[in-house]
Each structure stands twice: as structure tokens, then as C-alpha cells.
Amino acid sequence: MPAIVVLSGAGLSAESGLGTFRDTSGLWARYDLRDVATPEGFARNPQLVHDFYNARRANALASEPNAAHRALARLEAALGLEMYCVTQNIDPLLEQAGMRRVVHMHGQLMRMQCAGCGHRWDAPASTRADDPCPACNGPHTRPDVVWFGEIPYYMDEIAEALESCAVFVSIGTSGSVYPAAGFVQIAREAGAHTVELNLEASETASQFDELRQGPASAVVAQWVEEILSAHRDTNPV
Structure with missing residues (x-):
């Protein structure tokens, strides 16, 4: 998992x-x-x-992928199956940045x-x-x-991932659209450390253990580099 x-x-x-x-x-x-x-x-x-x-x-x-998309692609390349990326976005920019496994809960x-x-x-x-x-x-x-009033895709798979992860990170979300707005609570109840990376605080910001604010290209890239550095320290070549 x-x-x-x-x-x-x-x-x-x-x-x-x-x-x-x-x-x-x-x-x-x-x-x-x-x-x-x-x-x-x-x-x-x-x-x-x-x-x-x-x-x-x-x-x-x-459009073209920005630094945040590319940073997440680097993270996936390093972590492989240890990373699970679910997106509310229907655009293909994560795949264009090089990601191989993106779960599009709202379709494509x-x-x-x-x-x-x-x-x-x-x-x-x-x-x-x-x-x-x-x-x-x-x-x-x-x-x-997936339109308003319809059920998002892959909900059972997403719930399983949330219930078993050690870290849950929400990037660029408003925290106002369910069921995605409830993911942080599922992860918290499972004991995960929760992080919000956003331009400004979301409606669910109070539920996160850690908040970082700023443009995605900056805060996501910084967070990814920290995770990659820790990963290299624990997995030396």
C-alpha cells in the first residue's frame, strides 16, 4: 500500500x-x-x-506542465508504488510531466x-x-x-489508499467539494500525517497537521525536494 x-x-x-x-x-x-x-x-x-x-x-x-507537475513526477519516479496520486483535475498535465499512474476521480x-x-x-x-x-x-x-450530482470514479480504491497511508498531502484544493474534501478526515483517522499545500487556506485547513501557503510551483517543489532528500537518506545508493 x-x-x-x-x-x-x-x-x-x-x-x-x-x-x-x-x-x-x-x-x-x-x-x-x-x-x-x-x-x-x-x-x-x-x-x-x-x-x-x-x-x-x-x-x-x-498549456504545459508547471514546476509543481514536474516535481510530483520526480517524486513518483523515486517512490514508485509508495506514492498514490489522485486528482480532481481532468487535464492531462500530470501525465505530460511524466507521471505514469494518475487516478482521475473526476474523469479526463x-x-x-x-x-x-x-x-x-x-x-x-x-x-x-x-x-x-x-x-x-x-x-x-x-x-x-464527472459532473455535479454524479459519483466520482475509483472511490473504493481511493478509500483503501487513504486508510493505509502514512502521509496525506492535499495540493491546490478548496476543501469545499465532497467527497474529496473529506479525504483528510479519513487519513487522519487512519493515523496519517496530513499536509496542505495551497495558495491560501482551504475550507478544511484546520484539519491538517501542517499548512504551507504559496504558489504550487514553489511550495510543491520545495515539499517534494524535502521528501526526496529524506528518501535518499534512508535509501542510499
Whole structure:
């Protein structure tokens, strides 16, 4: 089981130019969440939802991993299976930084799914509501992302990791969206040391043993170097 569980949120990718739904400017500010990030919104106007995710996909494809993504990739390279990284982000920047095992609890921007048969496939750059499913040919194509009101992916696997880890680290999360906001409590009850790395204190900051504030590119990179130094000391070549 992993020694370290990392949870990352939108703050990890903000410095790469990917905004959050709390931003007062940018892509999210032009849409109502109820229209583009709920099953009900998709049922009302599926093409609007496709247009929104086409824009998000274009934004992500034009972005690059920042120092925080690269630091986490270095940590995974050193720790291997001792590290378990779960992200609320749907962008591919952690993988682009070199990470091999990322658990996307809210799905992936670069994947599509069929709401009819459940088939999943890689997303093209642009999609439409009437795109047929490659498997069943039905007109039920939607982004493979978890919307408000839907159950996140891999919850049993994530819970198992939280209940057995020695360290839980939350990076760039608001602490307001459940079930991820409850991960710190699960880890604490299991005896883990808990750390929050964030631009500012989250809504659950009081539950963490350790708080570090600043841009992700700085605080994540510093924390990772400390962990790597300790790892080298205990695992000399």
C-alpha cells in the first residue's frame, strides 16, 4: 500500500493557465455551471456542453506542465508504488510531466464516453452532440468527466489508499467539494500525517497537521525536494 497519498486540485494547474470554476474571469465565468457541468444541463442543451468542453480541451492542449507537475513526477519516479496520486483535475498535465499512474476521480478531458452503452475512447480535438459512439453507433456521446450530482470514479480504491497511508498531502484544493474534501478526515483517522499545500487556506485547513501557503510551483517543489532528500537518506545508493 502507498506510503504517501497525494490529492491535487485546480490550484495545481492554475499556473499553467487552466482556470478554476471559482475564477471571476476566463472560460468558467462565461458559463453557468448548471448548464455545462450537470447531467440536467447536458439533457437540456448537449451541444452547449460539447462547445464548452471543446474550449476547455483547446485550452489544455495549449498549456504545459508547471514546476509543481514536474516535481510530483520526480517524486513518483523515486517512490514508485509508495506514492498514490489522485486528482480532481481532468487535464492531462500530470501525465505530460511524466507521471505514469494518475487516478482521475473526476474523469479526463481527453476522453469521451457513450451515455448509452458505456464505451469510452480518446477524444478528438472537437466533438458534437450528434457524434456517434464508435461501439454502438448511438448518438449518446458525452465527455468522460464527472459532473455535479454524479459519483466520482475509483472511490473504493481511493478509500483503501487513504486508510493505509502514512502521509496525506492535499495540493491546490478548496476543501469545499465532497467527497474529496473529506479525504483528510479519513487519513487522519487512519493515523496519517496530513499536509496542505495551497495558495491560501482551504475550507478544511484546520484539519491538517501542517499548512504551507504559496504558489504550487514553489511550495510543491520545495515539499517534494524535502521528501526526496529524506528518501535518499534512508535509501542510499
